[in-house]
Amino acid sequence: MSLTSYISSPAKIKLPGRVRNLTILLLLGDTFGLFICLKIALWLRLGQSLNEFDPLVYSFVLLVLVGLYLADAYHPDTQIAGLRTPSRILISSVGVSILTSALIYLSGAWRDHILVGRGILLPSLAIFTIWAIALRLLAVKWVRSRAQQSRLLMLGADESAIKFAKHLLEQNSLGELFVLAESQDTTPDADTNINLNCVGSLNNLHSWSLQSWSAVIVATPIEFSKQQMQQLMQMRLRGIPIYWLPDFYETLWHKLPSSLLQDKWLAFSAGFNLTPGYLNMKLKRFVDLISAGILLVFLFPLMLLVALAIKLDSPGSIFYSQLRNGLYGKTFRVYKFRSMYQDAEKRGAQWANKHDPRITRVGRWLRLLRIDELPQIWNVLCGEMSLIGPRPERPEFDVKLKEVIPYYEVRYLVKPGITGWAQVMYPYGASVEDAYEKLAYDLYYIKNYSFWLDLAIAFKTIRVVLLGKGR
Incomplete structure (x- = not known):
């Protein structure tokens, strides 16, 4: 019997332990705080009140908020490059103060x-x-x-369910998790899953269904009996939401691990509005052309300086080209600034390592700041790439990845991009495991594409570049 009729929409997931609007609340708090602090400083210094409609006030507030965003201060419970949020706020404030002082001095505004x-x-x-x-x-x-x-009550305890449970417990962000295995025979071994709170099997669903739950997660494909379906229906009618495991990943961690997906889930799932036949694809192409043209004009001086630095640093050509797989798996030639020594791949194609000896001195900086990707603006103008999308992979690697990663080819239903959701959400990867994780973010992007998601990726890319997270 099917559970589809009783599954809740992922967009409606609301849990006591998850404050989905925390970023907005912090942004409003920062905006309010900035105006209050300006009022306090002006009153202490001159005994005057603040003119809230002064353009300079709004410019200063916007500059400070942008600085906080670039310092990733709106994820207060995370650590980046060993720095927690208070340290990043201090760095942001120092940077904004230096920039503000420079603008004040250069504009001469301090006089009047x-x-x-x-x-x-x-x-x-x-x-x-x-x-x-x-x-x-x-x-x-x-x-x-x-x-x-x-x-949370999770139904099913296969390998993917256990992996999800461990991930949830490591983050410790959603309270308690209780697991009911499909049967006593499939109950996980307590020795190998010490922190997994497996409380029984689905045979005990009735007693557990009478308790109060924030949500029920169906973690594995389960053939529920008629009695079990009635118990789940009663839980749903009591206001307890029921979700598939992929929906939880999609909503909580903004990714879709391909090992959890099934043809049936993909067929009935909402989204995928960037695939052929949708107006979004044509609008995205229009935005790409306008944005790529503007970027080329503004970044051309920087590209000239980069070309000169490459030429002075090591012998060889300024540009480097590779064959990559693009839309529908068709190959095209992608262009980059050369960041490795000449004949770096005489032993064949291989992933770049963290301290790869093939990378030049200038190339290391180009990769760190992701400037080596700038020539791909030409690929965007030619229609082979988009500014934002899954990164194109080399055919030599694709052959291997298709064999071991399910639904890998879905990423080629859209044009590849210079930057993408996987690039701003996951560190540089150089293994099959990393490719699997990046695909999870690519699938999320393809399913949930919107103009606003592209805009968020663009801003996150700026932050990644400024924080030097490339390779």
């Missing part, structure tokens, strides 16, 4: 504007830094306290 000439902006930024750090410490404490209220 009260906020600038009397030393208001920088003291207010110092006060705001304390505000921003305190706000995030409180936010993290609040989210963690709410997480303890959540109780």
